[in-house]
Amino acid sequence: MFDRLHMRYIIMICWIISFIVLWSTLQLSLSVEPFINNLNDLEESIVNENWDLTHKNLNKLEDTWQANKLMIQISNGSTEVYEFERTLGHLKTLIQHKEDDALEYIGTLKVILKNLTDVFPGP
Incomplete structure (x- = not known):
């Protein structure tokens, strides 16, 4: 279904999105x-x-x-x-x-x- 490289890209994108959401939330609230x-x-x-x-x-x-x-x-x-x-x-x-x-x-x-x-x- 997923090869290893494809799964790494998915994990990387999830980390980037999570970081952007966390940074935006903190930037707006602080x-x-x-x-x-x-x-x-x-x-x-x-x-x-x-x-x-x-x-x-x-x-x-x-x-x-x-x-x-x-x-x-x-x-x-x-x-x-x-x-x-x-x-x-x-x-x-x-x-x-x-x-x-x-x-x-x-x-x-x-x-x-x-x-x-x-x-x-x-x-």
């Missing part, structure tokens, strides 16, 4: 804009020392992270995800203690997010 908007709002509220608004903005950022975490984990290695969560934890602690040093961690999160929202980023 957007950096909600994260950047949340981080900019967070940065602005820290600069203005409005700590109540800062806590609300931090909760929005955490909600955005939880909503997108699965797709990011599919696309990225665990190191980047761990680094984002670790930096987010530092940021959360600094905000709880009303420290202006939280701005440094917001900058770090922006850099990490660029790598996290790239589909299949390189090394």
